[in-house]
Amino acid sequence: PGMSLMKHYLQFKDLRAEEYAYLFDRASTIKKRFKNYEKYTPLADRTLAMIFEKASTRTRVSFEAGMYQMGGSVVHLTTGDSQLGRAEPIEDSARVISRMVDLVMIRTFEQTKIERFAAHSRVPVINGLTNEYHPCQILADIFTFIEHRGSIQGKVVAWVGDGNNMANTWLQAAEILGFTVHVSTPGGYEVDPAVAGVKDAGCYRVFADPKEACRGAHLVTTDVWTSMGYEAENEARRKAFADWCVDADMMAAAQPDALFMHCLPAHRGEEVTAEVIDGPQSVVWDEAENRMHVQKVLMEYLLLGRIG
Numbered sequence: 001p002g003m004s005l006m007k008h009y010l011q012f013k014d015l016r017a018e019e020y021a022y023l024f025d026r027a028s029t030i031k032k033r034f035k036n037y038e039k040y041t042p043l044a045d046r047t048l049a050m051i052f053e054k055a056s057t058r059t060r061v062s063f064e065a066g067m068y069q070m071g072g073s074v075v076h077l078t079t080g081d082s083q084l085g086r087a088e089p090i091e092d093s094a095r096v097i098s099r100m101v102d103l104v105m106i107r108t109f110e111q112t113k114i115e116r117f118a119a120h121s122r123v124p125v126i127n128g129l130t131n132e133y134h135p136c137q138i139l140a141d142i143f144t145f146i147e148h149r150g151s152i153q154g155k156v157v158a159w160v161g162d163g164n165n166m167a168n169t170w171l172q173a174a175e176i177l178g179f180t181v182h183v184s185t186p187g188g189y190e191v192d193p194a195v196a197g198v199k200d201a202g203c204y205r206v207f208a209d210p211k212e213a214c215r216g217a218h219l220v221t222t223d224v225w226t227s228m229g230y231e232a233e234n235e236a237r238r239k240a241f242a243d244w245c246v247d248a249d250m251m252a253a254a255q256p257d258a259l260f261m262h263c264l265p266a267h268r269g270e271e272v273t274a275e276v277i278d279g280p281q282s283v284v285w286d287e288a289e290n291r292m293h294v295q296k297v298l299m300e301y302l303l304l305g306r307i308g
């Protein structure tokens with residue numbers, strides 16, 4: 001696409017509700033094709049650069065496999081094996097990398113870093129996780145909810161745990177797609193609506209008691225107590241979060257058919273019991289697989305626009 005049409009995906013609110021409706025619909029088509037072993041290679045001759053300043057399993061495999069399936073290729077860079085780790089300015093890296101590839105995915109620390117990269121990039125940039133947001137994960141999570149339960153509009157999502165990148169992104173999604181997030185975090189780890197970037201306070205409610213947050217929820221979800229980059233706080237967090245473990249009792253407070261999600265990697269016995277994450281309400285493996293299907297559609301959309 002021409003420069004004027006270029007879109008980045010740096011946070012969930014970079015796309016509108018009607019664009020999400022298209023992406024979710026398109027993702028089920030693309031997923032069906034994949035399950036039927038149908039070849040579909042609209043990104044032949046396109047290259048995705050993936051820059052990882054933090055570890056990853058799902059994000060790397062889903063983008064890399066997805067890009068190959070669509071006929072394209074990938075370049076994988078990390079801080080340690082590129083000049084990024086030797087303090088080449090992010091702006092210069094953006095200018096250089098974006099002259100050679102068609103699309104860039106970045107996993108890094110501060111959101112300002114990906115914004116600086118995007119400001120100097122000639123090609124679309126996708127957020128593969130920052131300290132503040134994880135939009136590709138919520139894209140997959142909502143697609144997974146739709147597959148299992150239909151529209152998420154008007155539903156209640158319980159967020160139990162850290163007011164982190166996942167929590168911020170859930171709030172943004174609630175505002176755009178019209179559902180409510182019940183948030184329960186330990187004191188000192190609250191979600192900051194200014195960081196989440198939501199204007200409508202009606203899209204979330206705060207609960208001191210995690211079980212109260214789960215009451216009546218259609219989806220219960222949590223994440224690690226210590227995100228990447230915060231390892232020095234690990235001990236303090238283990239103490240503060242002890243009562244924020246999603247267990248059978250919390251699931252029992254939710255709707256009888258409530259789903260459980262976790263972006264993974266998970267720590268059984270910390271943020272969730274084995275009984276819940278390995279139990280019948282958990283859809284965590286679908287959630288992980290769906291990263292690939294929704295990101296294939298996101299890449300197709302950013303590079304080729306709407307199909308059909």
Ligand code: CP
Binds near residue numbers: 059263265
């Ligand atoms: N959920 C997620 O982003 O996983 P990875 O850290 O393995 O990419």
Ligand code: NVA
Binds near residue numbers: 129130165227228263
């Ligand atoms: N909140 C976690 C998510 C990992 C996929 C982190 O940022 O480490």
